[in-house]
Amino acid sequence: MEYTEHPPPPALRRHVQCLWVLRDDAPGDEVQVIYPDGCCELLAELGVPLRFRGADGEVRSDQPVCFAAQQRGPIRLQAAGAVHCIGVRLRPASSALVAGTRLPGLRDQAPDLYTLDPVFAAAFSAAARNCVGKPSPEPLWGLLQARCAGFAPDLLAERAVAMLDAVDGGLRIAGLARQLGVAPRTLQTRFLAAVGLTPKEYARVRRLQALLRTLDREAAAIVDAAMRHGYSDQAHATHELLDWTGWTPARLARALRGDRGGEEAVRLAAAFVRGSHAGTAAAEGESGQAVAEPHGARR
Missing domain, CATH: 2.60.120.10 (Jelly Rolls)
Incomplete structure (x- = not known):
């Protein structure tokens, strides 16, 4: 592949x-x-x-x-x-x-x-x-x-996305709305129309992706990786990963790290x-995702 x-x-x-x-x-x-x-x-x-x-x-x-x-x-x-x-x-x-x-x-x-x-x-x-x-x-x-x-693009949604990306989804939506100077309902409505997810759903996805990258790159204990990315405990991370990926953190870590x-x-x-960026065999892409090794797999 x-x-x-x-x-x-x-x-x-x-x-x-x-x-x-x-x-x-x-x-x-x-x-x-x-x-x-x-x-x-x-x-x-x-x-x-x-x-x-x-x-x-x-x-x-x-x-x-x-x-x-x-x-x-x-x-x-x-x-x-x-x-x-x-x-x-x-x-x-x-x-x-x-x-x-x-x-x-x-x-x-x-x-x-x-x-x-x-x-x-x-x-x-x-x-x-x-x-x-x-x-x-x-x-x-x-x-x-x-x-x-x-x-x-909707400038409010664009700013909200950038702020959530910067902290891998680690912002409460009420706090995000305050920083943007709008009511939470306004943020919710405009974000959903522009992005196709609610701000909370998008934050969960960003946190998921950050955890996946850590499980892929590092040998850190799963509970430590989960806590680093804002999950209250390993059970919380397991529940979220089952929802979003169908796999437990332990199974994902074994598969990603094993081969x-x-x-x-x-x-x-x-x-x-x-990720695997054309012309950059050993660097990181703009999104911060590590470049795949040959035949390493991505989406």
Whole structure:
């Protein structure tokens, strides 16, 4: 499995976190898991569409182009053939770039992009295929620059996201609202409309991601890692990780630390936790996530 992230050009950094490419010409049939990260994504399936295993027990194929809205639990995917995906990970406060006012109602869904904006969906599909022909992310960067030119994020939500990111979600929402000079209800309403999660949900996701990075990078005891990231105790961390990932901290730590190329069921999830930035083989990306080792896995 090959996973690579491309940082956006300067003109897109406010709206886009990265463009990523996932390829696997001979995937196994294991169910792969992706953990929530607080970001929405635009996805193009250029290989055989992955099978999505829903919490309702249904198994369905991904759409060739779709909008992955905010998730509040693990996403389970299964390959049905050669995998080739291109994704654009949006900044949290730019989550409504394509979904607009429909964003809050799309939580835990990944609708066909054509149902949101058929003209943009066709252009996105064509640009993704052009990226392969180049090969370069430039066709998608050009399309996104045109789209972002007419889009302005909510400044309040953008500031709130930055403040929560700075402390890995370790702020009480009432205190966050006070620092921003607004009522908690105002913050709640505008944050949900802009990000697709409530401030509390987003804070939980950021704390989850921080704990995952620590479990991946360090040999720290699980209880120590949990306390460092604001969990009251290991039981609290276990409850949250089961909700968001379907795994206990101990099982995640064993899988991440035991083999960096890892257990098949966590290879994809680990790849997205670690990141792998094009052209930076031994550095950390802009988001602060460690770069994956070759074939190490991320989303």
